[in-house]
Amino acid sequence: MINVLLIVFIITLLYVSIANRIITYVRVLSLQGFILFGVTFMQLQEINTVNLVLILLETIVFKAIAVPVFLDYLIKRNNITREAEPYIPNFLSLVITTVIIVVTILLANSVKDDHLDKIFFIVALSTLFTGLYFIATRKKIITHVMGYLIIENGVFVLSLAVGNEMPMLVNLGVMLDIFASVLILGIFLNKIGDIFNNVDVDQLSNLKDY
């Protein structure tokens, strides 16, 4: 069952790579939150209950509900247009994402370690690289933020792979999520919407030597 969920997680990445509208990104992020909830619930059997409940709450309340709702609010408030505006055509994006996934699978197969669930490793790394790819090829600041949130989800998957032995690391991952999301979304995306009328990255090229 965990494997099924993780494969669905990979498929969401392919889906994002061809998504046209920003709202699709938000929905996929929410879906990823729910998937992570399921994976956490089944994977972390050995850690104590209070800790598990906290982590589950984080995935469902924070990742699956609060962040998407807030993103939605930001999009409406700042009048961000609906298109994601990639620099690269969608078909090419799909090919590149697929290549990333294939390469991580090949990489994971070269690892000889009995302690590792390979599928966690594959999902985490391909999410990480796909997220970086999204950041590099999308035009709007808000899609950069979403790329970053996707990376965080990937990191969370990786932390689940070692979660039973070191629950502390999962907690740290949760801390990273909350800290970075609040800092990035809460403070600055709000401000940037107020100060810059148009939230494209092109606007952010004034700071240079002068």
Place this chain on the structure above:
Amino acid sequence: MTGIYLTGGILIAGLLFANRNKIINNVLIILFGVLQCTFTIYQCSNFRGTDLGYFTSDALGLLFLITLTVVSLPALFHSYLYIKRSPESSRQSRSIYFAALVLLITSISAAYLANHIAVVWIFTELTTLSASALIYHHRNKLALEGTWKYVFICAISITFVFIGILFLSLSLQGTGSNDLSYANLMAKSDQLNPFWLRLAFLFIFTGFTAKLGLVPMYTAGVDAKDKAPAPAGAILSSALMNMGFIGIFRFYTLISHTPLHHWANIVIFVSALLSIFVATVYMTKVINIKRMFAYSSIEHMGLVMLGVASGGIGYYAAILHLVLHALVKSSLFFQFNQLYNVFQSKSVAYVGNYFKYNPTGAIVLLIAFISATAMPPSGLFVSEFMIFRALFEGQFIFVLLMVLLLLTIIIWAFAKNIFKILFTPVIGFDDSNVPRISPWESLTQYMLLFTAVWLGLNPPQIFVDLIRESVLLLQN
């Protein structure tokens, strides 16, 4: 005591944030200065002792902590002057500024002493938070842009460090232990899985370069030092860079006990050489004085990492270079505010003939320039010379030649700008409104620069012993 310090620091930051009264504000700043000094003295007396299980006062941490305290006291003083004179500062921006500065200093101190890689990581996050509040101090479009870039790049960097920690825990799994403290990692260094360790090093190294100021993540730091007020920029380009170094160095010490040592050296060589190259390219073109200082920091960090990678005496030289660089670079940033008060501009094009308006400050600028370019009477000459020696002894002649060539270009570019600032009058500059700058404001910079010369040319035995001990664990 570490518990008291952390609680005290956070409490003072909270009070500063909530308080709007000027007198209470100043009292709290002085209180924090006293707390910082007490903590440093306590850690000196508690040498090699462990507090709260996670904070060990080892040689390297202690050395950097003392440097931070020496730099932070003038930083608090100059911040006070800066806020007092700044026409746009409101009560709110003042309280946010000081709260963020106090939080920054507290978290850097804690990160120096942490003996557990996850604890270092937590305090690195805290420095990102507090530094971003400092960068956004002016609340205009450019400051927001600088803050956004800093926050975003640092967020990706700390995520990278976290992934590195996860890989490290994977490499530890075969050993039957799951304690990520440096001491335990060192004890198990021969059983770590090399594949995961390699990935962990790549990610942790890349992540910490955002704080250290090396290729690939150096960009955010330059914008940050440009937009943050100069006294805060002094902390950002000295103590915060040392924190990035400690993050990499403690892990590198572990790597040096594994077969990956040679490979890690190559990674560091590439990154360090590229950093010096990037710094050279920008230094020749730069006209913004603060950015010039920031690029000079990148060059110095490149040199430090070359020292680390070449081994031998390079280890010693790297630590010495970091301490001296922190003193010199912070005095340059402190002097910048007085320069700005005279000319109201940070572009080299509109600044000139500084000797006429503020001779005391101009001499600071001259001495700091001589120090920063590592010319003979300065302390950095000694450490830089040792780094070159390490490169020579390690048979990296080609690297050495390339670095010398790039450094020559940097010295030329730096000198061109500094001499313009000091001697060439600006055409059409109206000097009727130039305020008189009190010579006493330069006193702190003279002290810092003098300390740098003294530590370089005639280091006290205890200082040498501390540096020796901090590189003791490294495998040659």
